[in-house]
Amino acid sequence: MGLIKKINYRHLLTDLAFAAISFYCSLFLRMNFDEARGFIPVINKILPIVIGFRLASFLYFETYNIIWRYVSAIDAFRLVKALLVSSVCIVATTYMFNLGTIPRSIYFIDTFLLIFMLAGVRIARRLVYEYKTSQQLQKFGSRTLIYGAGRTGRGCSNAYWLIRAKTFCCRIYR
Numbered sequence: 001m002g003l004i005k006k007i008n009y010r011h012l013l014t015d016l017a018f019a020a021i022s023f024y025c026s027l028f029l030r031m032n033f034d035e036a037r038g039f040i041p042v043i044n045k046i047l048p049i050v051i052g053f054r055l056a057s058f059l060y061f062e063t064y065n066i067i068w069r070y071v072s073a074i075d076a077f078r079l080v081k082a083l084l085v086s087s088v089c090i091v092a093t094t095y096m097f098n099l100g101t102i103p104r105s106i107y108f109i110d111t112f113l114l115i116f117m118l119a120g121v122r123i124a125r126r127l128v129y130e131y132k133t134s135q136q137l138q139k140f141g142s143r144t145l146i147y148g149a150g151r152t153g154r155g156c157s158n159a160y161w162l163i164r165a166k167t168f169c170c171r172i173y174r
Contacts, residue, residue: 006064006065007059011068012055012058014121015054015058015118016054016055018114018117018118018121019050019051019054020047020050020051021117022113022114022117023047023050023106023110024043025113026107026110026113027040027102029113030103030106039102041100042099042100042102043102045100046090046094046100046102049090049093049094049099050110053090054082054083056086057082057085057089058086060082061079061081061082061085063078063082069125069129069130071122071125071126075122076119079115079118080115083115083118090107091104
């Protein structure tokens with residue numbers, strides 16, 4: 001129960017939506033639209049299993065124990081592990097229980113497409129956050145507090161203003 005409280009459901013729903021989209025896109029990337037129509041009922045039958053295994057692997061590998069704006073290479077590696085394990089489970093389940101026949105390459109295309117989609121969303125979120133903070137830093141400067149420095153503090157403050165460094169916003173208290 002403690003694990004469920006930590007999950008941001010917007011991130012979870014985003015990942016699951018991308019999992020469904022990438023599964024359909026992998027079919028259309030593999031085949032032309034006329035051939036793909038014949039496989040849509042099979043894809044619809046397999047899709048709940050795909051979503052279930054993706055969700056279970058995301059939770060098991062703790063891909064939601066991060067803040068997206070601080071995503072790192074370790075988080076990307078964790079995401080890749082989760083996707084590879086879930087893909088192996090999906091392939092094994094669909095062939096073991098004979099849920100329908102689709103080309104095997106769809107599973108590989110889906111895995112790589114989903115890796116790029118999910119990593120791209122996380123990196124895009126980080127880039128947007130960093131861009132916003134850099135814009136705020138350029139506009140307002142970084143808050144700097146000089147406390148109890150007397151004349152030296154006033155001199156530092158004046159020096160910052162003289163060099164017109166917009167990276168500091170000084171407040172002096174005595």
